[in-house]
Amino acid sequence: MDGKKVLFPLVTLISLSCQDQTNITAEPGQNVTLPCRADQNRPVIVAEWIRTDIKAEYVLRYRDEQSDPEHQHRSFKNRVRLQDGQMKAGNVALVLRKVTSDDRGTYQCWVVEEHSSEKKLIGTIHLDVAPPVPTQDQTNITAEPGQNVTLPCRADQNRPVIVAEWIRTDIKAEYVLRYRDEQSDPEHQHRSFKNRVHLQDRQMKAGNVALVLRKVKSDDRGTYQCWVVEERRSEKKLIGTINLDVAPPVPTQGNKDGSRKYGTGHQHHGLIGAAVFITGTICSCLVLLCKEQG
Template sequence: MDLFTLLALMFLLPAAAAEEIVKFVGDDVILRCEAGDGFIRAVEWTRPDLKEGEYALFYRDGRSIPTEQHESFRDRVQLVDRQPQDRNVSLILKNVTNNDAGTYECRVYLGGSRRKKRAAFKGELFQTIGLTVKDRETVNLTVSPGDNVTLRCEAGDGVIKAVEWTRPDLKKGECVLLYTDGHTDLTYQHESFRDRVQLVDRQLQDRDVSLILKNVTTNDAGTYECRVALGASRRKKRGVLDEEPIRVIHLKVIDRDSPDGIHINGWSRKVGVGLGVAAGVAAGVLVSGIGYLIWKHNQAKAERFPPEDVTFEEWWSA
């Protein structure tokens, strides 16, 4: 085959763009695919490792065909647009598991397009997507006030478009740090983190998207989530990534120099209250014990008869 023929085939055949997506167990994922021009007769989402005739989803005549679907995808998949508009034949896969990892192919059967007749009834490959499913990483980290701490996080394969560090207790649209387009975006950063946070590597080499938090205070204690937008990932207009966290870090702040010897995330007050209650209970027990001993002493005296030369009042008060 000469070079001219090879180039001609490259232009005539529909291109199948490859994309890599990393998700965590329990996440929902959208596998994006856009069909070519022409009437969409059928849509097929499949994986090469499935048996012939089995699909993640098979859509035809305006509806999904469950009889053609592999049982592991039942009630977990659907098209983003069940009446495909704007050529959008993307697939929603819910509650992913480790078994969902693999390569997904989006094929579309087109009719009425300007293609050869034999191609009008042939499912054409428009997209291939590699899905990786990981177990979510959760880390517990303890530091002292005044420390500088590094919250470790590593992105998956693909071009890093944006990085976000956030906390669930922040208001919608607020974050610890948002890095996009090669710089830190201060628009959405909570004021308490101004001038105290930065990425370990602003050039994002070796997939390192770790965060440095300087001069830690007890108010910094909480849960931190690391999110990364890779490749064609989309970002919400409000500036916070529409991605699931790839790492969750629970940060505790301990003040070992506090008066009561412990101060964890503002818990010293609770500890003090607990100690006060315990002291009160102990005092009550002590008073009760002394009263009981006095009562026993008096009871013992009452059981003895006073001497004849001593009045009862003198004997009792002795």
């Protein structure tokens, strides 16, 4: 060489390991732990969590016993931490708080171990976030036209309700009633329910979100659903399904005591008068017949 120094670029080697993918399903609002463990005999000095569909930013980068906020994706700020901040025994599990549907995806756990310059993939987790499948039975209610009817629904009384929504399943884009901030929210309310519906308890005490529907009519027939948002949660939850039928009363042919009805009071008086007239006529004829024979 001619005496010039030759500088070689610093290359960080990346090692790929072939572990199976772990699948985890969580409900919206839960805290979830994504497990990951490195070789406990080789202390971890850097841990990085990424989501494969977010190319340039981290879910969490942890080094020097603290989170490194540089290049952290904004949706994970103040929502993630390592289960063990000291990464003892290679534990680099990630705790993700209050998951939402936007957190669905495939997460990867990478580490740099002590006395090593290479980054190593040690865990792959697929996270699905889905609401629980409703298990409540459907309630059937029949009302007569013109009646006021109450559609019962009650949430968990230990979790205060901050939003209540009633919908009818055949009305796609509009509410029967949406209630929040201690008042009805008229936005997107279907016109046929305006000024006809209210909550039975506007303070929703003990989870009572029953709906009162005034002067029902045949057009009110349908399946109604009751959804709520509880305090400190961001996801809606279905807690009640009501099938409402509106039909006129079936005509009855008899009195309550089982006897048949023959008409109104005026009709009864007419029948009595006719009977008296006929009886009198018959008596007159009998008298005349007796005189002729005598």
